[in-house]
Every structure is written in structure tokens, then in C-alpha cells.
Amino acid sequence: MKECVHSRSIDLKKACLKVLTTALLVLILSLTLQAVFVEGKYSVVSRYILYEDGTAMVTLFVSNIEGENVIYLPLEKGYNQYTLRVLQDSIPSPFNITSDGRLMIEVSGVTSVIVEYEASLGTLINDSIVEVNLNPFTQAVVVLPPNAALLYFSGKPQIDVESNGITNVILSYSEGGSYTIKFVPIPGGATVTSPSKPPTQQTTQAPAGGGMITFLVGGSAIAVAVALLLLFIFLRRRGEPIEPEMHVGLDERDLKLLKILERGEVSLAELAKESGLNKSVVWRRMKRLSDEGLVEQRYEKGKLVFKLTVKGIKKLKELK
Incomplete structure (x- = not known):
């Protein structure tokens, strides 16, 4: 059988893709204290859970929709329409997609809406660094893959790090915009377990204009060391041709x-x-x-x- 041309990236993509703990979800929701209003009186908060291959599970939490008949929600350009799901008061509901890529939902008599879908937002740079570009139209919470090393971000997010056997890096943007995030997925077999005590956290306010992360917390020192090693390899390979993201035959x-x-x-x-x-x-x-x-x-x-x-x-x- 013919091998995948892009096989050098497989090992990096074997990093754990486990569901985040309830404590992490509570943390994410706690970061969304202020409502952001769009096109009406309703408010929307976006959450992006990133995977090692640059895809993301995007969730939109919509509230304050009493009195509204129809709401319109922009989708990321790389959205997968076959993964779209809309819940109105926890009940699956129909929806339409407009010609300009917005989600149109009828919400008469509804108090809350949750939208979930997957989107392809990132690219792999030289088999080592994942670059993600996202365009939230409201405030947003971005969760990196477990144990991933954050290398670069744009904008001025608040950065939280949760350590509970694994390291979860969370970036919180207070407003919508176009943002770029770069990280290195760290191979490993970490698993998520129920914490016996509250996870430790450290919060860092990002400098204006974004920045390069060289150290997050003591618990992520190994991740950063591996990231620096991969950066060194990346710099040495700059003159090499980048392998195409394609397959030859079946793998x-x-x-x-x-x-x-x-x-x-x-x-x-x-x-x-x-x-x-x-x-x-x-x-x-x-x-x-x-x-x-x-x-x-x-x-x-x-x-x-x-x-x-x-x-x-x-x-x-x-x-x-």
C-alpha cells in the first residue's frame, strides 16, 4: 500500500484529544461575564476548542433573545455544514444558511440558543507548528489542545493556564476581530481525570499587539522545551521544500x-x-x-x- 506523503506529521497528530473536564468548562463560562450585543438585543459568546490538526469545535452561546423572531449568526469560513447543530432551549431545531454564510434561526418563544459546528481554521507549518486563524464576531474563548505549547498570538487576550496532570491554555478575547494563534501540539498519552481538588490556574494579561510566548507556567516547562526544540528544527529546515498536504493512493x-x-x-x-x-x-x-x-x-x-x-x-x- 502506498504511504501518505505527509506521514511526517502523523506522530505530532497523535497527541491526546480528550474531552475537557467539567471544571474547565466552568472556567470557560466564568470568563464570559459581559454580554456582547449583535444585530439586536441578543448576546453571543463564542468558544473555540482547537485540535492538533488545526480544526476547531466552535460553540456559540446565544442569550437575551426574548422578543426576537429571527437571529443571524456569522459562521467561520472553514465551517463544515454537515457538523452543524442548533439547540433551542436544549431541543434540536432547524436552521437555514444564507448566501453570505450566516446562520438564520427562527427563535420565537425561545430563551436561549446553542450552535455547534466544526471548522477547519488552521494549517501545519513544516510538520511542527500549527497556525490557526479565527474571526469571532463577538468576545471569544479559545482552548488549545491539552499540553500544547503556545508560541504566538495576536490581539490582547487574557491568558489562563489550568494544570491538572495536563496543561490547558485558554485565551479569552474581550471583543470580536481577526486573530492568529500558533502552537505546537505535544505528543503524549495524557488523559483527563476527575480532579480531587480544584485545578491550579495562572492568569497572564497579554501585551498590546500580541506576542511570542516563551514561558507559561512551571507545569508547562517541558512543553515549552519541546516547542523550542521544534522551533530550532523548523529554522534549520526553512530552506527545505514543504511537503504537500495530500495523499498518494490510500493509506x-x-x-x-x-x-x-x-x-x-x-x-x-x-x-x-x-x-x-x-x-x-x-x-x-x-x-x-x-x-x-x-x-x-x-x-x-x-x-x-x-x-x-x-x-x-x-x-x-x-x-x-
Whole structure:
């Protein structure tokens, strides 16, 4: 089987992608004390949970919508429409996307709305540094991957670091804008456990105009050391050509997804769960496999499902 041309980045992408603890979620919500009003009387707060490959789980918390009939919420340009979910008072609800990339939601008689979706916001620089560009239209909370080393940020965020066996770096922006964040995902097998005592935190106010992070807290010293080492490697490789973000043929992860589809139709969420891959990664691979005629996709009861085509079944037999 042909190997993935971009295989040098695989080890860095094996860093843990675990759900943050309840304490972290409480911290994120506690940072959103002031309401930001858009297009009406309602208020919106954005949260970005970043993954090692530069994708993000974006959540919009909308409140103060009493008396509103329709609200409009801008989406990040790299949003994945198949991951969009809207909850009105905790109940799934329909929505529309306008031609200019905004979410239109009817909210008559509703008190709160939560919007969730995945978006591709980042790129990998020379197999070591992830650069993320985000454009929140209101105040925003950005959560880096566990144990990731923050290298650079733009704007003037408040920086909080939570240490509970792993290090979580959180940037809080008080207003909307266009921001760039660079970090190094640190390989490791850290897991999230329920804390027996409140996690330790350290808050740093960012200097005006952004800055380069060289040291966060004592608990992240190892992460920073690895980051500096990777920066040294990056500087030495500046004259080398950057490998393209593409695949030649099918790799092991493609084969894993095709084998899961052997049993019949499988949803996007089930593919992500069984393969252990991020949902956005699965989506990109399934789209490519669909373009190659190996996989067919369709909607069943509002859910996106995939199945092997005749060509896909034949290809899978050849690869076994």
C-alpha cells in the first residue's frame, strides 16, 4: 500500500484529544461575564476548542433573545455544514444558511440558543507548528489542545493556564476581530481525570499587539522545551521544500474506514467513534473517497450516512 506523503506529521497528530473536564468548562463560562450585543438585543459568546490538526469545535452561546423572531449568526469560513447543530432551549431545531454564510434561526418563544459546528481554521507549518486563524464576531474563548505549547498570538487576550496532570491554555478575547494563534501540539498519552481538588490556574494579561510566548507556567516547562526544540528544527529546515498536504493512493486510515463500511451504511459520527479519528478528519477523507467513486454518501432521516460503492468493494478486496 502506498504511504501518505505527509506521514511526517502523523506522530505530532497523535497527541491526546480528550474531552475537557467539567471544571474547565466552568472556567470557560466564568470568563464570559459581559454580554456582547449583535444585530439586536441578543448576546453571543463564542468558544473555540482547537485540535492538533488545526480544526476547531466552535460553540456559540446565544442569550437575551426574548422578543426576537429571527437571529443571524456569522459562521467561520472553514465551517463544515454537515457538523452543524442548533439547540433551542436544549431541543434540536432547524436552521437555514444564507448566501453570505450566516446562520438564520427562527427563535420565537425561545430563551436561549446553542450552535455547534466544526471548522477547519488552521494549517501545519513544516510538520511542527500549527497556525490557526479565527474571526469571532463577538468576545471569544479559545482552548488549545491539552499540553500544547503556545508560541504566538495576536490581539490582547487574557491568558489562563489550568494544570491538572495536563496543561490547558485558554485565551479569552474581550471583543470580536481577526486573530492568529500558533502552537505546537505535544505528543503524549495524557488523559483527563476527575480532579480531587480544584485545578491550579495562572492568569497572564497579554501585551498590546500580541506576542511570542516563551514561558507559561512551571507545569508547562517541558512543553515549552519541546516547542523550542521544534522551533530550532523548523529554522534549520526553512530552506527545505514543504511537503504537500495530500495523499498518494490510500493509506492505513483510509483502509480502516473502508473496512468499517463493509457491514453497510454507517454515519459520520459512528465512523469517527469506531476509527478513533477526529470527525472533521473523517469527513475530509470520506469526501475524497466519495470523489474517487469508492464511497457513496446520502442523507437518511436528516443524518449523513456512507456506504461502499461497487468500485469501493472491489478496491477493498484488492487491498486485503
